[in-house]
Amino acid sequence: MKRILKPVAYILAAIYFLADAVFMAVTGPISRWIGRHFEFKRLRAWIRSLPPYPSLALFSVPVIILEPIKPVAAYLAATGQVLSGAATFLVGELLKLVLVERLFHLTRDKLMRIPAFAWAYGKFAEMRAWLRATEAWRVVRALSRTARDYVARARAWLVGSFSKLVTSRD
Structure with a gap:
């Protein structure tokens, strides 16, 4: 029975971490945007003043x-x-990862002073590098770039069409 459950547990863990990795690709830009637009200077200073633990x-x-x-x-x-389950999952996961990303950005140097955290982060970085080196990751990145370019072109076309419509009415 253990022989059967062990691979299943590994597969479930891999799916779990892959979901986090996919969401991290989305949360990075959101986190950077929040960092640029919302200062929270006093909160940021307090967080940065904390010791490692x-x-x-x-x-x-x-x-x-x-x-x-x-x-x-x-x-x-x-x-x-x-739909409720999907929305709950998406909002909860995005919120969690954005908060973790912002906190990590503010406390990274202090967290790396903790040996166990530094070791775990090293393993995480290795796993992330391996994932990004896979063919599947490259295909998904290419598809996302294509989709982003398509949306940008469609948006530009819509804005141009709308502005022509507005100027022709005047």
Whole structure:
């Protein structure tokens, strides 16, 4: 029985971490945008003043609070509320990863002074580098660039068409 459950557990863990990796690709730009547009100078200064272990505790708060969103979303989907489950999962995961990204950006140097955290982050970085080196990742990145370019062209066309319509009415 253990022989069967062990590969299943590894597959589920891989899916879990892949979902986080995919969401991280989305949350990075959101996190940078928030950092540019919302200063929160006093809060930022307080966070940066924390020593390493309190920084780790603060860094853990969004994970501890928002990680249970995944089973809630799964329950909603399993009970037939698929859209509610998907929305719950998306909002919870994006919120968690954006908060973690911002906190990590502010406390990275102090967190790296904790040996266990530095080791775990090194393993995470290795796994992320491996994932980004896969053919599947390159295909998804190419598709996302193509989609982004298509949306930009469609937006430019719509804006141009709308401005022509407005100027022709005058």
